[in-house]
Amino acid sequence: MTQPLSMDFLSAGVARDASAPPRRSGFMGDSGGRCAGEAGNGPPSSDRAGRAVVWILDDSPLEAEMAARALAAAYEIEVFSDAAAMLERMTGGDPPDVLVLDQMMPGMSGSDVCSVLRSNPPTVGLPILILTVAGQEQDLVEGLTAGADDYVVKPCPAAALSARVGALVRSKRLRERAERAEQAAAVERDLLRALIEQSGVGIMATDERGVLRICNREAQRQHGVLGRSNGPEGPGGRRLLAAECCPPPLDDSPLERALRGERIENARWRVTRSDGSIRALAGTASPLRHADGSSAGAVLITRDQTDAIEAERALRESEERYRVIISALEEGITLQDAAGVIRTANASAERILGMSLDELVGSTTYGPFLRMLREDGSPFPHEMLPANLALRTGEPQSGVTLGVERRDGTIFWLSVNARPLHTADGAIAGVVTSFFDVTARRRAEEERQSLLSAAQAARREAEAASQLKDEFLATMSHELRTPLTAVLGWIRMLRTGKLSEDRREKALETVERNAQAQAQLVDDLLDISRIMAGKLRLDVQPIELAAVMEAALEVVRPAADAKGVRLEPLLDPGVGAVSGDAGRLQQVVWNLLSNAVKFTSRGGVVRVRLERVDASAEVVVSDTGQGIDPAFLPYVFEQFRQADSGTTRKHGGLGLGLTIVKSLVEMHGGTAHATSEGRGRGATFTVRLPLTAPSQRLGQRRRQSGLELPSGIEPRPELDRLNILVVDDEEDTRELVAAMLEQCGAHVTAVASTAEALAALRALQPDVLVSDIAIPGEDGYELIRKVRALPARGGGRTPAVALTAYARTEDRMRALRAGFNTHVPKPIDPAELLAVIANLARTTGGP
Incomplete structure (x- = not known):
């Protein structure tokens, strides 16, 4: 903004000396007489639009006109004849580019005007050209002393005047350009200084002598000297890092090496600040050079790594703590990435799964080493495993129970939790799975x-x-x-x-x-008592069932005739022989016939049929009597059970007959079952007994072994080629049972302990297991429980017979509840044992 000139000097002019010589014409020639000037001496511009403004102050109108004419072609001219008027005009607007004034003027001389202009800031730099006459050197000295930039002695050629004015215009423009450049440089310096000060890294620069010239706030903070005037130079202002905690040798510091011309990248060091704290710094040092390549100093850019190092150390410590904690957990832990690949696992995972870390890491499943099972025993789909489900859905899976079948066939159970891991933007980065063994708890x-x-x-x-x-x-x-x-x-x-x-x-x-009825009641009671106690003995020998049935029919026929019930036997005499007790089998048929006659009304029919079905003799007794209620049918063979047990029942008896029938049939290795279409529609009882088929092969085996079955005991073809596992700690009993079974063609493996039995069971997969109960260490009950805990293909469903000297009913029930299929008391009746094993093999589908 232009500042107004002081008006105090308008009346302070000095009167022209009256004795001064007369004025001479100052300029020679007209504009055509201008000097074209040497190169660079002409007017700065001939363009009217951007021409410089020149003011002429001369009290002589003629000389002013001549000067104006000399300059008009190149400049905008304005002529003044009065100094006070010109100065007043200059206070109201911008000054000209050049002022041409006459030294010899009345009132205020040119020197006086120069003094006024140089004393006011707006015109202190205004280019001034003084016009003087020859011989007035004193006036010239006064003008130049007052601040004139140049002078012209009149008379002067017009070209010379124009050249002098052009030189002043060019000088002014160069000065203005330099001022603008300096202002721009100052702005850039301020901007650079602000950037350096606000930078997040420390910036320090030295001159070529190593004296610190720049040190921004971050660098001061890093060195603990923020706000100090002397900065972190060190002793004598020469070395920057002399107070480092563990510095390299002084001559080897990054800044010193940069001063020697090296560029140092990623240097790391520590600084001990004045308060005793230590900061870890990292940075780059570079040399600075002049245009001619000589050293101009060095710059050091530093970053404070302390917080990052502390955070990294805290992270490592935290990771180590978590690693120790996870390693100490009883739970198994596995970490899988987003693709489901296992990246790590803790020691508990290795222990629980029975796999090494090398086997786990890098796989997406625990297979083929392990097989996952549902609670019902079916395979657990791979995509439904908790970890895979969490990866697919992004939802945590909790409390999932799954079974794991090891490579050795054993099964254990896990409770599994899976939680997905998410990145900052919510993407699934992996899954952490934890699990613990719940086998014992489940068991x-x-x-x-x-x-x-x-x-x-x-x-x-x-x-x-x-x-x-x-x-x-x-x-x-x-x-x-x-x-x-x-x-x-x-x-x-x-x-x-x-x-x-x-x-x-x-x-x-x-x-x-x-x-006789009383005697029959007593006989039934005694029979059922012997059966329950396991003391009923059979006199086993080959018999023809047709003859046994004829005898039973003859016993029952009088009662049937007396009641008006017709007996219709249909007996196949060529059925073949069975191995059994003739008296007991007659008792079976007699009980069935008596029962049928008892529950058949007058005029009814009882049909008796004997025929061969496959390798069995089948006895069928059916009647047209009152039938059996479907609700009672499952209990018809149970002891003491009667469909009508109240005081209004029509038929007598203790309800033991059918129980005795079933027990005797099973002792003969047979089966008995009943069917009925309901009340009033009759009932049918079917008994199947295995036929004897003595073979030349069995006889040859007996001769080769040198052993024979006990007298009266026939071989059982059903045992031929059966694989039987015998377990008894008593050697004599073990060899006896093995010999009897081998005489019947069975393949026998005999062991003395539970551990041997389990190993043999897994290896041989026998058809039948025969085990003593009183085994030292783990008894027979523990053995059968372990067997039943095995999977089916591992032998868990092997038919099992319990041998024991404990013959009470509760002992038999305990054996059955433990998992045995049947119970044979000691001392062993060979025929009974063979019949029981044969029946088990037949009913469970032996070879």
Whole structure:
């Protein structure tokens, strides 16, 4: 902005000397007489639009006109004749580019005007050209002393005047250009200084002597001297890093090496600040050079790494703590990436899975080493495993129970949790899976549930048994008292001696019939007692079933005829022989026939059929009687069970007959079952007994072995080629059982302990297991529990027979609950044992 000139000097002019010589014409020639000037001496521009402005101050109109004419071609001219008027004009607007003034003027001389202009800031740099005359050197000196830039002595050629004015214009423009450049440089310096000060890195620069010239705020902060005037130069202002905690030798510091011309990158060092704290720095040092290549100093760019190093150290310590914690966890931990590849696992994972870290890392599944199972035993789909599901859905999976089958076939159970890992933008980066072994807990829960179920079942059985006992006792009381009533009554009447002959015969017949009924009741009770105690013995020998059935029919026929029930036998005499006790088998047929006659009304039919079905003899007894309620059909062979056990029942008996039938049939290696279409539609009882088929092969084996079966015991073809595992710690018993089975063609493996038995079971996969109960260490109950815990293909469903000297009912029930299929008491009846094994092999699908 232009500042106004001081008006105090307008009246301070000095009067022209009256004795001065007369004015001469100052300029020679016209504009045509201008000097073209040497190169660079002409006017700065001939363009009217951008021409310089020249003011002329001369009290002589003629000389002013001549000067204007000399300059008009190149400049914008404005002529003033009065100094005060010109100065006043200059206060109201911008000054000209050049002022041409006459030294010799009335009032204010040229020197006075120069003094006024040089004392005011807006015109202190205005180019001034003084016009003077020859011989007035004193005036010239005054003008130049007052501040004139140049002068012209009149008379002067117009070209010379124009050249002098042009030189002043050019000088002014060069000065203005330099000022603008300096201003721009100052702006750039300020901007650079601001950038350096606000930079997030430390910036330090030295001159060629190593004296610090630039040190921004960040560098001061890093060295702990923020706000100090002397900066972090060190002793004498020469060395920057003399106070480092563990510095390299002084001559080897990054800045010193840069001063020697080296460029140092990624240097690292520590600085001990004045407060004792230590900062870790990293930086780059570079040499600075002049245009001629000589050293201009060095610059050091530093970054404070302390916080990053501390954060990295804290992260390493945190990772190490978590690594120690994870390693110490009882839970197995695996980490998988976004592709499901296992990257690491802890020691518990190796222990639980039975796999090494090398086997785990790099795979996407635990297979083929392990097979995953659902709780129902079916394969667990790979894509539904908790880790894979978490990766696919991004949702955590918790409390998933899955089974794992190891390479050795054993199964253990895991509770699995899987939690996905997310990046900052929410993408799934991987999954962490944790799991722990719940096999023992699951087994305990299963055992608890099994015990609870067993206890509940036992309670129900006890309650049912109690009820059955009460009903049985009531029935037995009735069945005993009813015939006794007739017996006692007729005996008393016989004692009177007053009965007629016919009456006496009737009385004796009644007494005999009821006595036989009582005897049958006692026999049934004794039989069921022997069966339950395992003491019923069979006299086994080859028999023809047709003859046995004929004998039973003859016994039952009188009762059937008396009741009006027709017997229709259809017996195939060519069925073949069975191995059994003829008396007991007759008892079976007689019980079935008696039962059928009892429950068939007058005019009904009881059909009896004997035929061969495959390798068995089949006995079928069917009637047209009252039938069996479907709800009672599953219990028809249970002891003491009767479809009608109340006081209104129509038929007598203790309800033991069918129980005895089933027990005797099973002791012969056979099966018995009943069918009925319902009440009033009759019932059918079917018994199947294995036929004997003595083979030349079995006889040859007996001769080669030098051993024979006990007298009266026939070989069982059903045992031929069976693989049987015998477990007994008593060597004599073990060899006896093995010899009997080998005589029947079986392949026998005999061991003395539970551990040997389990190993043999896995290796041989036997068809039948025969085990003693009283084995030292782990007894037979523990053995069967371990067997039943195996998968089916590992032998978990192998049919098993318990051998024991404990023959009580509760011992038998305990063996069955533990997992044995049946129970044979000691001392062993060979025929019974062979029949039981043959029956097991047949019913479970042996070879």
